[in-house]
Amino acid sequence: MSDEPQSPTSPASPIAPFPPLPPSGDHSRAPEFYGFVAWTSTSLLFVLFFLWALLPDSWIVEAGIEWYPSREWALLLPAYSVFLVLLTYFVYFALAIHATPSFSDLRAITDSYAHFPEPGVSQDNLYVSQASATGPPQLYDIPIGMVNRVVYSRRS
Template sequence: MDDAVRKMREWSPPPPASPSLLVHSPRQTVSHLRRRRPHRDWDPSSGSPSFAARDHGPKPSEVYGFVGSITTVIATAVYLAWAYTPEPCLRSLGITYYPSKYWALAVPSFVIVAVALSMVIYMGLNFLATPPPTSFSTIFDENSRERIMFSPATEEERPIEPISDISVVQTNNLMFGNT
């Protein structure tokens, strides 16, 4: 036994395989990591990493979408089971506390009516914010530009006409002819 104890005391760890991997303090670890060259599985000249080199794993938005879809399916199944299962069957399963069956029809009806009314109110507010059809503000506004007429003397040297609005008179003449 003395030989085993003596061998244990004399034993020393083997020398490290590479001196760069021997780290003694957190500061040396950080400096070692900063000096280390990043490892790439892809050729930088190809432009994009290979499939194996890309980060794997779902994005949070994908996880929330998946969880949300599963939750919606489960909630719909529970709702339909509650709405269509007769009360004696629910009691025989041991379910004694549940909302009144009135709400199985009332809540969806209230939601549909609320959505329809909100659309009607939104369109009504838009009609209230729009000037009446007889108002000149539907024809002219602060950005309207009258067409500039050039004299026939400068007709050959006339530049490109600036952007302007077509007048109502010209539009009526084009559509309905000279009346």
Template sequence: MTPRKKGMMTSTDGPTGLLSPLPDVNAAVKCKEIAAVATPSTSSQVSFREMQRLHAMRMELFGFGGWLTSALCYVLFLVWAYVPDTTLEAYGFTYFPSKHWAVAVPAMLVMTYLFSLVLYKAVNLLSTPSLGSYATILDTHTVPLPEGATCFEDDTEATPGIGDISIFEVNRHLFTATRQQEKRLKHE
């Protein structure tokens, strides 16, 4: 037989060293050696990568279990909502909520979702300073553009610098162009 590394099996392993249908006497020992090489011992610490893999596997199992549970609850809800009470009672289900809740609960959930959208917008509007507030012009988070940099008259193809545009520059750009257009219209 050819020399080989410990725990490695070749295709010619067998009682004769050739491909043989006869079982190898040492096959169980070789399998145990391979298993010992492939799995870490219980006395050693588990690596970070192995911990991540085990955590991900656990989360996958919990996710699949949650998916199965939610699908089962949905099917039970549909059965309860659409199957007549007499049929449910014939199968032994004698205590269940009124069918009124099959319509009321989804309607309440939809209205709660829509109300949460309105509430989210309202809270944002309440937390925003008024238009007359000085905080709408400058505050602690204002990042002025570098000196000499303009956002409006830059002819280069590069992306302009990141910064807050002064309200004075915005007004100059918006309203001087509008006044010039008004003057042209009056002269025509």
């Protein structure tokens, strides 16, 4: 092997090198700052929401705030948020059910990527004729009718 540095999981060396490679100096620290700002602002907004919901009106007015939303929104916002999340799950589930083909539809069994051998004499001999004694046979999808005949036929 060569002594030149390799990436930790290259095909030539699938195991991470020891000692670890030094970090490259060309990465940005912007995601760290964005994450800190998001965490700080979310925490601050939660504390303000909690104080607005729980403090008496006289304390809020003494703090110099003359107008603030009605307290019923302290219950409505979380309730609407939970409902919106549940509605989102329901809609995605309903769309997945809608996009699923029925059991009688041919799309439930095969698709446009199925790989069948070239048409031959008969469907049964077609798959046997593709087998080679010198190597592995080609990969093909087996028709569902043939699978059903093999699996569910009566054996004597």
